[in-house]
Amino acid sequence: MDMPASKLMRFGPENPLRLDEGTELAPWQIAYETYGELNADKTNAILVCHALTGDQYVASENPVTGKPGWWSMMVGPGQPVDTDKYFVICANVLGGCLGTTGPACTNPETDEVYGLDLPVVTIGDMVRSQAKLVEALGIETLFAVVGGSMGGMQVLQWASAYPEKVFAAVPIATGPRHSSQNIAFHEVGRQAVMADPDWCHGQYAKEGKRPLKGLSVARMAAHITYMSDESLHNKFGRNLQDRSAITFGFDADFQIESYLRHQGMTFVDRFDANSYLYVTRAMDYFDLAAAHGGKLANAFLHSDTRFCVMSFTTDWLFPTSESKDIVRALNAAGANVSFVEIESSRGHDAFLLDEPELFKTMRGFLTGAAKARGIPAPSNGD
Amino acid sequence: MDMPASKLMRFGPENPLRLDEGTELAPWQIAYETYGELNADKTNAILVCHALTGDQYVASENPVTGKPGWWSMMVGPGQPVDTDKYFVICANVLGGCLGTTGPACTNPETDEVYGLDLPVVTIGDMVRSQAKLVEALGIETLFAVVGGSMGGMQVLQWASAYPEKVFAAVPIATGPRHSSQNIAFHEVGRQAVMADPDWCHGQYAKEGKRPLKGLSVARMAAHITYMSDESLHNKFGRNLQDRSAITFGFDADFQIESYLRHQGMTFVDRFDANSYLYVTRAMDYFDLAAAHGGKLANAFLHSDTRFCVMSFTTDWLFPTSESKDIVRALNAAGANVSFVEIESSRGHDAFLLDEPELFKTMRGFLTGAAKARGIPAPSNGD
Known part of the structure; x- marks a missing residue:
């Protein structure tokens, strides 16, 4: 598969990626796109985490398919994740196939395609790789991390592993662990x-x-x-x-x-x-409670992150009950959390579709958080 | 695949099976098992219809797997479908692979295995083949037709196509048509x-x-x-x-x-x-309303059959709403119908499992219907 021309951050042998499996990956690379401008204080960066088969082209044409960005209704100028106001980063996940190190990449040790020789990666590894990208971009704290489904798992992992780097978190249509089904x-x-x-x-x-x-x-x-x-x-x-x-x-x-x-x-x-x-x-292995002594609330102790959790009424892959598990744990941890269950007939995919309440909730939550963070509205108003 | 030694009813060229596809199948055969004794009046026969991958071994060891009959908790001496009292027939479905004519059988025209040369069959064809078996066994009216899932579709088809031959009908965990999902x-x-x-x-x-x-x-x-x-x-x-x-x-x-x-x-x-x-x-094609001018109630007009419809709370393949569609149509048709939604955590498969309310409901319904039909209880009491 030809690699499309994305922004690419390469990490050499001096900057290996520690993997949950126990080994280190080096060299490795992460492909990403950005939208909007990082402000002088570097306080307006939003990381969008993509779902299972998503990619970094959240708001711009995917060069492989020629289709518009997968969340262009959500991310762009004047959209809920407003690129006139925020600097948006979206990176292809570790293990993916659009430029970030994955099994289709060449193994530098053998000069052959990795295939199954690439170590199995986790949601934690994906997030650790994103944290290295964010650091390399000179950003200390993300204003927000948002994402749905597997993207939502990454949001939860970010908020748990790097609470000091996440001002606001929006996990959508996701769960704290992958269910048996x-x-x-x-x-x-x-x-x-x-x-x-x-x-x-x-x-x-x-x-x-x-x-x-x-x-x-x-x-x-x-x-x-x-x-x-x-x-x-x-x-x-x-x-x-x-x-x-x-x-x-x-x-x-x-x-x-x-x-x-x-x-x-x-x-x-x-x-x-x-x-x-x-x-x-990676999704199957995700179990945030298990990684914290079996108690989900322990994943979010002492967190100052503001959370906005969203689920959809007819989503049977990540039903509302799983979002409620997240909300209960956040409450037990004393975190700042709001929760919206959105009425929709469209199942799990609703988070990618034209769902007005989703957009309204995202815009409202980010606007409030931006005020608290002191991010100015764009000159043409908010 | 070796054919196990089942009872076999062969139909020659003089007795072809009309198929919904428009052609006729001849010669053809149907493999079946029976349990219990047919009474002198031939009023105590119950036809059990099996599900997608079921077989005729409803209450006796399956010779292929060596496992007990798939519904031996339901059918047998003293069980809810009591073989001390009723004569139970269970036949392998048309298109199946345990003795009844199916794609793995030899095509008499070519002396080779049918494969895809066998016409595609429907639930209607399955039931038509069973009606020929029942007729060949000298039974004019079945005391009851019972079955779950695809077996339930056959029950509905029987009650609709041959109302005068079905005294009582028990469709379980089924629907009047196969849904899009x-x-x-x-x-x-x-x-x-x-x-x-x-x-x-x-x-x-x-x-x-x-x-x-x-x-x-x-x-x-x-x-x-x-x-x-x-x-x-x-x-x-x-x-x-x-x-x-x-x-x-x-x-x-x-x-x-x-x-x-x-x-x-x-x-x-x-x-x-x-x-x-x-x-x-065959299941996909099943749509009883479509076959009756788009109105399900029309499938059951002027029926004297007594119905007992059952569903399970956590069955998402054939949810209770679909059983309720059946019940509503039966009510609209003025039929005699009782309906039980059984509380179970075990989903669709509950109809095959140890679910006391399922057994109790079946036993109660059949006992009442048997009294109305004048079938005597076995000598050791009921």
């Missing part, structure tokens, strides 16, 4: 990839192959979990695909089948199969 | 099978291969939908598999991963991949 769906996806003979035990790059069919099936299964039963019913129901009647065959008779096949086929054009294994594994 | 999960399973190069476009028998990996992934994905988030949490949570810590790898670290892999691996020993395509497709 979520691990189960990820495992199905990984097994689908690994069942593809073109996966070649992870060495497909060397063999000149790509496990496209397996990765496509993995994406199809995952995609169902991103939508609600209600949204699938509203969007597709049992509508037939360009036909007046069922065909008594195994082609895509129903629109939902055709839609899922399309999701699978387009995904493999933009994503690396081994990266899919790595990032799903 | 359910079709989506089935499509993922089919794509997983078809992505396996050993599937050979359905001709794997001819090639001496079997798409075991694809079928295994299909089963893993499906299995998640049979359990509730709560039951996965209670049974596995984030428990690790024989290890004190995560391994930073892609082996089965979590018990849920190991469990799912086991489910996938054991499934392929007992099920044919093409049959999986056929029976999932």
Whole structure:
């Protein structure tokens, strides 16, 4: 896969990345995009953390797909995360496939593609790599860290590992740990990839192959979990695909089948199969309470960070109950927290869609936090 | 796959099976088991309809797996479906792989395995084949038709297509049609099978291969939908598999991963991949309202059948709302219907498990219906 031209921060052997696995990664690199201007006091930086298969192109065209930024309704001039006011950073995650060190990158020790030789990374490792980027950019404290789903896990990890560096935190549609059901769906996806003979035990790059069919099936299964039963019913129901009647065959008779096949086929054009294994594994391993003696509140003790937690009514991948677990722990830790459950029919994916209450809540929370932080509004008003 | 020794009813060219697809199937056969004795008036026959990957061994050892009958807690001497009192019939579904005509059988026209040359069958076709079996057994009216999930769809189809032949009907954990989300999960399973190069476009028998990996992934994905988030949490949570810590790898670290892999691996020993395509497709095509002018109540007009509809609180594959759709339609049609939503944490699979309220409801309903039908209790009391 060609690497797109992103901003790149390279870290040499003198600046290794410590990994939760116990080893160190060096050299390594992190690809990122920025939007807006860092102010003189360096107090207006917002880090946006992307989800499982997201990327650094949060508010600008993705050079691989040619599509607009994945959160351009949320991030941009005059948007809730207002790039006229804030300096926004978004980095490709460690283990990803859009420029940051991941399994599709060349292993400097062997001059061959890493494949499964890259150590398995965690949400903690991703956040540690982002902290090194933020430090390299000369920013001491982030005004805010925001993100949904796996991005929300990173937000929680940031607030727990670097409370002094996070003024405000917005974890959306996420949980303090990956549930058994979520691990189960990820495992199905990984097994689908690994069942593809073109996966070649992870060495497909060397063999000149790509496990496209397996990765496509993995994406199809995952995609169902991103939508609600209600949204699938509203969007597709049992509508037939360009036909007046069922065909008594195994082609895509129903629109939902055709839609899922399309999701699978387009995904493999933009994503690396081994990266899919790595990032799903990172989510599976996330368990913030377990990392703090089994008590989630311990993850947030003595925190001055302001939190705004959001969930969506029909999200069954990260149901509201898991956001409430976060809120309860933050309350128990004496943290400053607000919580909004947003009424939406669109399931987990709602955090990426046009959901007015999501935008309103984000804008309101950031505006209030910006006042407390003393960040001036842009000259054209707020 | 060796065919086990079941009772077999063969239908020759003079007795073809009309298929919804528009063609006729001949010769064809249906494999079945019976339990208990048919009484002199032939009024005590209960047809049990099995679910997607079930079989005719409802109350006796499955010769392929060596496991007890899949519903032996429900069906047997003294059980709720009491074989001391009722004559129980259970047949392998059309399109299945345990003796009834299915894609793994030999096509009499070519003397080769059918594969995808078998016409795609429907729930209506399955029920039509069962009606021919029941007729061949000399039974005019079934005392009851009972079944869960796809078995429940067959119950509804029986009650709709042959109301005069069904005295009582017990559809459990089912719906009047397959939802968009359910079709989506089935499509993922089919794509997983078809992505396996050993599937050979359905001709794997001819090639001496079997798409075991694809079928295994299909089963893993499906299995998640049979359990509730709560039951996965209670049974596995984030428990690790024989290890004190995560391994930073892609082996089965979590018990849920190991469990799912086991489910996938054991499934392929007992099920044919093409049959999986056929029976999932039959479920997808099921839409009882669409077959009756878009109004579900029309499926049950002028019915004297007594219905007992059951659902489970945590079943998200066939949620209670779908059972309520059935009940509303039956009420609108003026039918005799009782409805019980059973409190259970175990999701869709609850209908196969030790759920006392399920057994109590079944026993009570059948006992009442048997009195109305004039079926005597067994000599050792009821």
